[in-house]
Amino acid sequence: MIRPRVALACVVAALAGLLAVAFGLGSDRAAVDWSAQRAVVLESDDWGLAGFVPDGGAWEGLERQALAPGRFPDVYWGSTLEDSAQVADLAAVLAGVRGRDGLPAVLQPNYIMGALDLVDGRWRESRLPDLPDRYRRDGLWPAVDAALAAGVWHPEYHGAWHYDPALRRERVATDPLSRQAAERGILLFEGSEGAWELGPWRPLPVLEAELARGIADFRRCFGRPPAAVIAPDYTWDGRIETLWVDHGLRVIQGKREQQHPRRSSGAPGRLLKVLERRWSKLTRPGLTYLERNCRFEPVQAADPAAVTAACVAQIRRAWARGEPAVVETHRVNFVHTDPAVAALGRDQLAGLLAEVAVDGPVFLTDAEVAQLGRRGVSARPLADGRTLLRNAARSRRAVAVSGTAGTGLVMLPAGAVVVLPAGSGEGPASVPAEVDLFD
Numbered sequence: 001m002i003r004p005r006v007a008l009a010c011v012v013a014a015l016a017g018l019l020a021v022a023f024g025l026g027s028d029r030a031a032v033d034w035s036a037q038r039a040v041v042l043e044s045d046d047w048g049l050a051g052f053v054p055d056g057g058a059w060e061g062l063e064r065q066a067l068a069p070g071r072f073p074d075v076y077w078g079s080t081l082e083d084s085a086q087v088a089d090l091a092a093v094l095a096g097v098r099g100r101d102g103l104p105a106v107l108q109p110n111y112i113m114g115a116l117d118l119v120d121g122r123w124r125e126s127r128l129p130d131l132p133d134r135y136r137r138d139g140l141w142p143a144v145d146a147a148l149a150a151g152v153w154h155p156e157y158h159g160a161w162h163y164d165p166a167l168r169r170e171r172v173a174t175d176p177l178s179r180q181a182a183e184r185g186i187l188l189f190e191g192s193e194g195a196w197e198l199g200p201w202r203p204l205p206v207l208e209a210e211l212a213r214g215i216a217d218f219r220r221c222f223g224r225p226p227a228a229v230i231a232p233d234y235t236w237d238g239r240i241e242t243l244w245v246d247h248g249l250r251v252i253q254g255k256r257e258q259q260h261p262r263r264s265s266g267a268p269g270r271l272l273k274v275l276e277r278r279w280s281k282l283t284r285p286g287l288t289y290l291e292r293n294c295r296f297e298p299v300q301a302a303d304p305a306a307v308t309a310a311c312v313a314q315i316r317r318a319w320a321r322g323e324p325a326v327v328e329t330h331r332v333n334f335v336h337t338d339p340a341v342a343a344l345g346r347d348q349l350a351g352l353l354a355e356v357a358v359d360g361p362v363f364l365t366d367a368e369v370a371q372l373g374r375r376g377v378s379a380r381p382l383a384d385g386r387t388l389l390r391n392a393a394r395s396r397r398a399v400a401v402s403g404t405a406g407t408g409l410v411m412l413p414a415g416a417v418v419v420l421p422a423g424s425g426e427g428p429a430s431v432p433a434e435v436d437l438f439d
């Protein structure tokens with residue numbers, strides 16, 4: 001018979017062992033030396049979002065504070081959908097700086113795929129590339145195509161709506177001010193701050209249908225599935241991560257920022273979050289969690305130049321710690337109803353990139369960082385069917401490439417950066433672009 005104290009000791013020892021495994025095996029082991037790589041990743045949320053307002057006049061005659069949407073930085077009152085000029089201007093800034101591999105800086109715009117618009121008292125739904133009439137942006141998609149072709153635009157997934165559509169419909173039906181806002185194409189409504197798209201109250205089958213549809217729309221818009229995702233408002237739970245994995249998403253951005261609305265914000269809640277982060281890394285080996293370790297939100301600050309200087313320092317500290325520098329920078333920095341705000345953000349970004357370029361960085365996508373960390377090699381799909389291969393390991397690596405011309409091996413010397421042409425006809429140019437290096 002086991003005495004109670006012995007049993008308790010066994011349980012404690014087992015728990016301690018479990019935690020040791022979680023912390024030990026869960027620690028990050030990269031196949032590359034990230035200090036030597038000096039990698040910069042630019043993650044930018046809210047692209048494609050038809051909001052907060054369609055244009056600069058949207059608030060005229062409306063008491064926006066009384067709408068009580070929740071708290072956010074003031075600059076967001078003028079946040080709007082990007083237009084062709086803003087995309088082209090930002091693409092030019094990115095193209096103006098090169099990494100040591102000769103390739104330009106690449107931005108990852110994380111896209112919201114759908115919008116609801118109240119027209120003549122009825123809700124109308126649109127899905128990218130279609131947009132509500134109030135958010136019509138002539139020439140937007142050709143500008144995006146040009147940025148894709150220039151290799152400076154690498155879209156990833158943000159969400160279906162950026163809010164719970166059922167809650168928005170309900171508030172607009174019951175709150176007169178929310179209704180007036182919706183009638184003007186304003187996305188905000190009473191309490192919208194807490195109406196999370198991935199809130200724990202939302203039924204899983206609904207979320208799964210939204211995700212499947214969002215990914216299908218993404219494929220149609222950009223010609224490939226997304227590999228990385230950031231949850232709207234950083235709010236999600238374990239069941240959502242399972243959905244993401246099931247739908248082919250391999251990289252989760254911003255795990256450290258994850259919000260658990262039903263959890264205490266005190267020490268126990270924080271400890272639970274740390275343990276859960278470790279546990280997720282251990283139990284979801286097919287996923288890569290990429291932490292945002294640099295912050296670049298200059299247009300929210302009284303001293304934008306100080307934000308830029310701080311971000312440069314954060315990038316260098318990330319490299320010194322042996323991490324890729326993952327920079328968070330929202331759309332509002334480059335897209336605004338006040339052109340001066342967007343110009344300020346672009347200028348600060350140009351300054352940031354110029355400063356960092358002195359150190360000879362490489363600009364990578366989330367998927368490349370994930371693949372390099374696992375295998376030392378990576379494949380990035382480029383526009384027009386080409387594929388960018390990298391070997392950041394210390395030795396030669398072989399990459400299996402398969403497609404219409406069959407299967408073959410491409411040998412990559414250490415440090416190699418190679419562009420495979422699109423598959424077409426015969427000869428070397430027929431090497432297809434199907435390379436999956438995640439597993």
Ligand SMILES: [Zn+2]
Nearest residue numbers: 045046232233
């Ligand atoms: Zn967002």
